[in-house]
Amino acid sequence: MADLVAQLPSDELALILVFLSPAYDPHHFIAEITRHFDETQVCGCTTAGELAPDGWDENSVVALAFSRADFSAVIRPILNLDSFRVEDGRRIGGELRHELLRVTPQVDRGNPFGLVLIDGLCRREEAVMSAIYASLDDIPVVGGSAGDGMRFEKTFVFFDGQAHTNAALLILLNTSLPFRVFKCDNFEPQPQKMVVTEADIENRTVRELNAEPAAKEYSRMVGIMDAKLDPFSFASHPVLVRVGGSYYARSIQRVEPDGSLHFFCAIDEGMVLTAATSRSLVGTTRDTFADIRDEIGDVSLFIGFECLLRRLDAEQHQLARDMSELYRQNRVVGFHTYGEQFGSMHVNQTFTGVAIGRRPA
Numbered sequence: 001m002a003d004l005v006a007q008l009p010s011d012e013l014a015l016i017l018v019f020l021s022p023a024y025d026p027h028h029f030i031a032e033i034t035r036h037f038d039e040t041q042v043c044g045c046t047t048a049g050e051l052a053p054d055g056w057d058e059n060s061v062v063a064l065a066f067s068r069a070d071f072s073a074v075i076r077p078i079l080n081l082d083s084f085r086v087e088d089g090r091r092i093g094g095e096l097r098h099e100l101l102r103v104t105p106q107v108d109r110g111n112p113f114g115l116v117l118i119d120g121l122c123r124r125e126e127a128v129m130s131a132i133y134a135s136l137d138d139i140p141v142v143g144g145s146a147g148d149g150m151r152f153e154k155t156f157v158f159f160d161g162q163a164h165t166n167a168a169l170l171i172l173l174n175t176s177l178p179f180r181v182f183k184c185d186n187f188e189p190q191p192q193k194m195v196v197t198e199a200d201i202e203n204r205t206v207r208e209l210n211a212e213p214a215a216k217e218y219s220r221m222v223g224i225m226d227a228k229l230d231p232f233s234f235a236s237h238p239v240l241v242r243v244g245g246s247y248y249a250r251s252i253q254r255v256e257p258d259g260s261l262h263f264f265c266a267i268d269e270g271m272v273l274t275a276a277t278s279r280s281l282v283g284t285t286r287d288t289f290a291d292i293r294d295e296i297g298d299v300s301l302f303i304g305f306e307c308l309l310r311r312l313d314a315e316q317h318q319l320a321r322d323m324s325e326l327y328r329q330n331r332v333v334g335f336h337t338y339g340e341q342f343g344s345m346h347v348n349q350t351f352t353g354v355a356i357g358r359r360p361a
Helices: 002-007 026-036 086-103 125-134 214-222 231-236 281-296 308-316 320-329
Strands: 013-020 042-046 050-052 055-057 061-067 071-078 111-118 141-145 157-159 162-164 168-175 179-184 187-200 205-209 239-243 246-250 252-255 261-263 272-278 299-307 332-337 340-342 345-347 351-357
Touching: 002 026, 002 061, 013 026, 013 071, 013 168, 026 042, 026 162, 042 111, 042 168, 050 061, 055 320, 061 071, 061 332, 071 086, 071 157, 086 125, 086 168, 111 125, 111 179, 125 141, 125 345, 141 179, 141 299, 141 332, 141 351, 157 168, 179 281, 179 340, 187 214, 187 239, 187 246, 205 214, 214 261, 231 252, 231 308, 246 272, 246 345, 281 299, 281 308, 281 320, 281 351, 299 308, 299 340, 308 320, 308 332, 340 351
Parallel strands: 013 042, 111 141, 299 332
Antiparallel strands: 013 061, 042 157, 050 055, 050 332, 071 168, 111 168, 141 340, 157 162, 179 351, 187 205, 187 272, 205 261, 239 246, 239 272, 252 261, 299 351, 340 345
């Protein structure tokens, strides 16, 4: 914490975001840094890897400060997600939107965007995002599901000096700086289709695909042996769902002992899953950065939420160093996630975020 404090300004801040490796004690760390910045809102979450100013990192802490000169910020925690109701999300989103208007001086009002951080093991991301987004009057929203490295045991979000499980944070920021929210992936749909014919919807577990044992059928359809199914296999062979004319990845977390497949995202019986092939991970990401700069000009910072499986896929194909250098060059700060939020959607194997431009001279 002392290292971070030495690097961050100490006053005139609207918000500090902290992305913390699970190698650290989350309760101790967030209590200490909140105590130091007692006049600034501090929030964040645990990670499955960090996107640091010098590239991809692990076992580290990344902090990002927002100046009051350029940002207004309001935050609302959503606790006890296991009892979350749609009307709760709509109420919270509406109240926070009006609160942002109250704290933003009329002369400084620009445009708002939202960030969502959520317990990556809560299995409530879809319900939360759908309810929140419907209440925000078209405010663009991105975010990430908190991680726990490769352990998948417990993840935390940080608010008011405490580390919470079974919780989410909605953060709304207003800025006069140019910005753009974005989503990047590198997969193309293929003709092979799989229908979920038996599933445990509550636990995101698929027992049968095409009326066959799930792991066996998935392996056959994507062309790999089920004995080789591991996180690297799933990273290289995601499945896609089609929503509103666009495809979104639905990534698999693990194979259960009975041969069923446990997913990172919500699934349902009757859902059609489409096999996918990869395009260049480095190339598609570089193109995304270039497109954003073409639209808003020079970018001071990319706040990024990147799926853990993208990192595993890059490592498997010896692209981790190239991706890390690309992120360093483009000043990406954020974390590797257990899932990403974009608009009303909870997605996987994607890179989402917001690009913050520079104030015109």
